[in-house]
Amino acid sequence: MPGDADIASVAALMGEPARAAVLMALADGRSLAATTLAAEANVAPSTASGHLARLVEGRLVTVESSGRHRYFRLASPEVASALEALARLAPHRQVRSLSQGTHAEAIRRARTCYDHLAGRLGVALLDALVSTGVLHVHEVGEGSDPVLGAGRARVYVLTGDGTSRLAALGVAPDPPTRRPLTRYCIDWSEQRPHLAGWLGAALLTRFAELGWVLRAPKRVVKVTDAGWAGLAGRLGVDVDACR
Template structure:
């Protein structure tokens, strides 16, 4: 008798879509999109459900591999498991309609999150897009293009295969104190299409390193629900180093 090898079938996206598609679980995943671990009680508030209900939803997300759990004493904290989960959420956000704004508080948050926010572990929103534009304009990064590539509907003529860190760019960023990974399984640079701006911002190890350094310099402050605030020192520093005027 000849043994046969069972070949896996096509991807069953319905399983993941069902996990993400329930409104409370979707709220949990959006709350965790900045890469930080949050307590179940915090996630219950974000989702607008009771403690017992959030436990059930979190258990399903953990079983599905989208969220991991960490225990500290009596408390349990949850975070997104890996970058692919965050990328999938961002991709869905580009397709999804916006929540209706029904209060001044919601409107203020909606504007703040479009101005500057975290996308998993890197900078996004108008500030994230402006930073990537500045890095390319200043030749800190250059775009590798191939003649055979078809036009990209977002980036324009020539599909951007990847962003390459130039030698001068490496020196400039090291001078600013950015820790550039020299050996990592994670790509150094990768672009992520911003759901609110519909243009790319910088992801990858370098995107994360830039966010970490800008926070360390006191130029950015990570707020609640993924919002990033620019300090007065940040306004000056971003203008001086990258020519970015974030406005009011």
């Protein structure tokens, strides 16, 4: 547990509204240009530039120049983990305008978390994969650790039947990277796990290929009519629970 590390400097970097907005915009792993991030944070380009310089200097963000653009992205997965941990503690921002309200609702329904699905749909998808036997859950110990709530030791294993069912859908778990096949991530809006890891990413990619989902701005994911039908029919997702 923490002891001597200078938490304050990192937290202060994340604790300024404009910088937090920048980090949140980068939270799905994309690289974005400075102007885009300025708009995202609702500040002037000059202001954003200063904030970005501080984020880079604090090693939370890296830059890559490309022509006259400079693309920023999170420096490491650990940064995303920290944002995730903070989001779990954060009060949900109160809704001010109608558009904010609909966006807040949309982002809770279905969004991307890096490269996989999150929100009610992400949670329902994982539930469906487990209840239909595509994945088996192994719990280590029972209940939740009273001391370390995060990182509950739960492991999702792809079954043989699951492998063939996914192959029928066009998702073949080749080992293209050294990335773990399954991983989970506690959803900040649902407070329940959704599927991450290689499989989580592969499913989102395949859903997009099939025309089941469309990636809208601001991390929102829109599900098409074919998508709702396919998720329910082919994977057993409880689409009513996702609205």
